Amino acid sequence: MEGCPGSRMMDLRKEQGAAAPVATGSLESQLAQWPIQLHLINPQAPYYQNADVLLAADCVAFALGNFHSAHLKGKSIAIACPKLDEGQEIYVDKIKAWIDDAKINTLTVMIMQVPCCGGLLALAQEAAQKATRKVPIKCVVVGLRGDILEESWV
Amino acid sequence: MRPYSPFAVFLTQVKSNGGWCSDSERVSNQTHKADLTGLLNRNIKEVMAAHPAVGEVLQAAQIGCATCAAGNCLFKDIVEIHALSPEQETTLLRRVAETVYPGQPVDLPGLQRKTLTRTGAHKFAPPLQELVDEHKVIKRVLALIPQFTCALGSPLNTQEQQMLYAIVDFVRNFADRFHHAKEEDLLFKYFDPGAAILVAMHEEHELGRAHIRSALDGIERGDTTCVRKHLTAYRELLTEHIRKEDDILYPWMERQLTDAQIGRLFAQFREVDAKFGDRPAGYRTWVGTLETKYNNTARKET
Numbered sequence: 001m002e003g004c005p006g007s008r009m010m011d012l013r014k015e016q017g018a019a020a021p022v023a024t025g026s027l028e029s030q031l032a033q034w035p036i037q038l039h040l041i042n043p044q045a046p047y048y049q050n051a052d053v054l055l056a057a058d059c060v061a062f063a064l065g066n067f068h069s070a071h072l073k074g075k076s077i078a079i080a081c082p083k084l085d086e087g088q089e090i091y092v093d094k095i096k097a098w099i100d101d102a103k104i105n106t107l108t109v110m111i112m113q114v115p116c117c118g119g120l121l122a123l124a125q126e127a128a129q130k131a132t133r134k135v136p137i138k139c140v141v142v143g144l145r146g147d148i149l150e151e152s153w154v
Numbered sequence: 155m156r157p158y159s160p161f162a163v164f165l166t167q168v169k170s171n172g173g174w175c176s177d178s179e180r181v182s183n184q185t186h187k188a189d190l191t192g193l194l195n196r197n198i199k200e201v202m203a204a205h206p207a208v209g210e211v212l213q214a215a216q217i218g219c220a221t222c223a224a225g226n227c228l229f230k231d232i233v234e235i236h237a238l239s240p241e242q243e244t245t246l247l248r249r250v251a252e253t254v255y256p257g258q259p260v261d262l263p264g265l266q267r268k269t270l271t272r273t274g275a276h277k278f279a280p281p282l283q284e285l286v287d288e289h290k291v292i293k294r295v296l297a298l299i300p301q302f303t304c305a306l307g308s309p310l311n312t313q314e315q316q317m318l319y320a321i322v323d324f325v326r327n328f329a330d331r332f333h334h335a336k337e338e339d340l341l342f343k344y345f346d347p348g349a350a351i352l353v354a355m356h357e358e359h360e361l362g363r364a365h366i367r368s369a370l371d372g373i374e375r376g377d378t379t380c381v382r383k384h385l386t387a388y389r390e391l392l393t394e395h396i397r398k399e400d401d402i403l404y405p406w407m408e409r410q411l412t413d414a415q416i417g418r419l420f421a422q423f424r425e426v427d428a429k430f431g432d433r434p435a436g437y438r439t440w441v442g443t444l445e446t447k448y449n450n451t452a453r454k455e456t
Contacts, residue, residue, distance in 0.1 A: 052414050074414065105417030136280040136420050138413065153279045 006083060006114040012145065030068040031077070038080040039090065043097035050103055051076040055095070055124060056110040057117050063146045071110065071140070082111075082119030095127035099135055110140045113149055125154065190251055194230040197350070201229050211249045215242060218394065228350055236402060279411070281419040282404045285341070288333045289396045294441050295324060298448050299389040309376035318373045318381060320440070325366050325388075328437040332430050334359065337399075340422050341407065344415055351403060358395045362388055 033047045038055070041048075054075040061067045061079075080091060098104045109124045111117035121139050128137060141150040193201060198219045202209045212219050217236055233243060251258075278286055299321075306314055338359065342352055365388040372380030411419070427434070 052417060105421070106413050108413060134420075134424070136413075136416050138279075153277060153283070 004116070006112075006116040010144065027068065030073040033076055036077050036079050038078040038094060039085070039087065041078050041094070043094045044101050047076045048098055048102040048104060050105055052106045052108070053077070053098055053104045054108045054110060055080070055120065057081060057112055057120050059112050059117075060110045060142050063112060063142050063144065065146050071108075075108065080120060080123075082123060083116040088119075088123060091123050092127045092130070095124055096131045099128060099131035099133050103133065104135055106136045106138065108138045108140060110142060113141055113143050121154070190247070190254070193250075193254060194228070194233070196229055198229050198232055205254050207253045208250055211246065211253055214249075215246045217246075218398070276405065278404060279408055279416045281336070281341070281416060281423050282408055284423060285333070285337055286400055286404065288328075288336075289400060291438055291441055292329045292333070292392065293396060294445060295321065296389045296393055298444060299385050301448055303382045303385050306378045306381065308378040310373065310378055310381070315373055315376070318369070321385075322366060322370050322373070324437055324440065328434060329392075330363065332426070332434050332437075335426050335430075336423050340419060340426070344411060344419070345407065351406070355395070355399070355403065358391060362391055362395070365391065 033045070035041055052075045054072060054077045056071075056077060056079050058079050058081040061072075064071065078094075082088070085091070095107070098107065107124060107128075109121045111120050124137060128134070137154050139150070139152055139154050140148060143149045198212075202219065209219065212232075215236075215238070217232060219232060233246065238246060277283060302317070310318070338356070342355075345352055347353075365384045369381050369384035369388065372378075372384060
């Protein structure tokens with residue numbers, strides 16, 4: 001296989017058909033804020049103050065079957081795409097503002113396994129280096145089939 | 155989130171099956187039914203006293219209960235806390251059953267675990283990693299103790315007494331006040347103080363402090379034998395104690411702590427750092443100086 005792993009076409013339908021039955025019924029959303037896109041959020045919004053913040057790549061919530069219950073619950077969120085979004089220096093400033101001004105408790109960066117997604121973690125680490133305060137940062141790598149490939153403190 | 159452990163499932167299955175035997179075996183062994191559930195609910199010291207070979211079985215699984223100073227953990231908690239792989243857990247329990255109930259057939263239930271929780275090199279969550287890094291500084295001093303207690307004259311001279319006072323000062327202020335301000339006063343508070351593993355760790359901390367008090371008494375009296383005895387005992391105790399914390403206690407604690415608790419702990423540790431200022435860094439420098447001095451001495455001697 002050649003080409004960018006981030007945009008390479010993959011048909012996962014057969015594997016999904018063989019998987020366990022999908023849960024039905026209405027599941028409660030764990031989203032507790034709006035907006036969520038990193039360009040749109042105010043890093044000093046009340047729900048970021050002293051919060052455990054989740055910075056997720058755009059694709060993550062679509063890949064994970066239990067995103068709300070297992071990863072979003074109890075956290076404040078922002079989403080971004082390190083491959084396609086412009087103005088990423090603003091992202092660095094906003095993450096830095098989370099750490100220094102909103103005094104967040106922890107930052108969890110959730111990315112897909114594709115190489116370009118590593119850029120989101122790099123943005124978070126750059127911001128953390130520029131920040132005066134230090135906070136624990138965790139990186140969670142999500143597989144294309146919705147599995148957690150790696151979970152580590154960085 | 156706490157990982158799935160088959161152990162509770164296993165215990166339930168053992169209870170519902172009425173023991174370790176299969177249906178046919180249970181009928182033929184009515185009067186000698188193996189009751190491993192009861193054994194697993196006893197503290198490990200009692201189990202090893204009644205069945206000394208169990209200590210060897212645990213040792214073979216790299217579980218060092220035989221050398222533990224306290225030994226008051228429940229057997230079932232020991233199995234859970236070591237986060238063995240399903241294969242290791244099955245092997246361990248089978249060997250224990252064979253040791254305690256020799257000759258009786260054992261029918262282990264099939265165990266399923268989603269992930270292997272003991273995985274070689276591991277980077278801890280930041281606050282726990284800090285404690286592990288502080289252990290490394292303490293271990294550097296422990297490593298010098300044999301060399302330096304062997305070189306002591308009898309009775310102690312003033313220069314030797316000064317060096318010994320400096321070591322006691324490091325132990326009391328870096329290892330005890332600074333490190334334990336984070337570990338005992340903060341980290342441990344996130345857990346049930348009655349948990350057997352924490353009681354055991356507290357007891358070892360107290361035993362270590364008692365050795366240092368006795369060593370200090372020896373220094374003041376110029377008693378080389380007393381100093382050697384208690385510093386050597388302290389080194390042995392703390393070396394094993396740190397190994398238990400790094401390899402068993404902290405990984406277990408990390409699995410229990412939520413991200414929010416990790417963040418709070420990290421912030422609390424920053425307050426401890428602010429309170430102690432640059433003194434911990436000063437001790438780290440002192441350890442380097444001590445190593446240089448004794449390594450140079452060792453080189454001259456060889």
